[in-house]
Amino acid sequence: MRRVLASLLAVCVLVAVVTAAPTCPQYDGSTPVFFPDENDSSSFYECSNGRSVHMACPxxxxxxxxxxxCDWPQSRK
Known part of the structure; x- marks a missing residue:
């Protein structure tokens, strides 16, 4: 039973690390910082004072x- 729980915990930690939001700079600079959402091409992250804010494209x-x-899909090529 302990082995099963340990395995489940390890998987949960791995999932949390893989799906974690990007690390943003502590303070906003003159240029905004963006990161793509690796799991959803219609979303992205915008940094704001050290925090990443999940945003959706129209x-x-x-x-x-x-x-x-955000852009039309055919324009990304």
Missing amino acids: TGTVWNSNINT
Whole structure:
């Protein structure tokens, strides 16, 4: 039983580490900091005073890291 619980705990920790939000700079600079949501192309993270805020793109658009904004899917190529 202990082995099963230990295995479940290890999996939970691994999932938490893999799905953790990105690390943001402590203070906002003159240029905003963005990170893509690796699990959802229509979402992204914006840093604000050391915290990452999960944001959603408008319907039908996806995050484009090349230009740091939501864009039409066909434009990302």
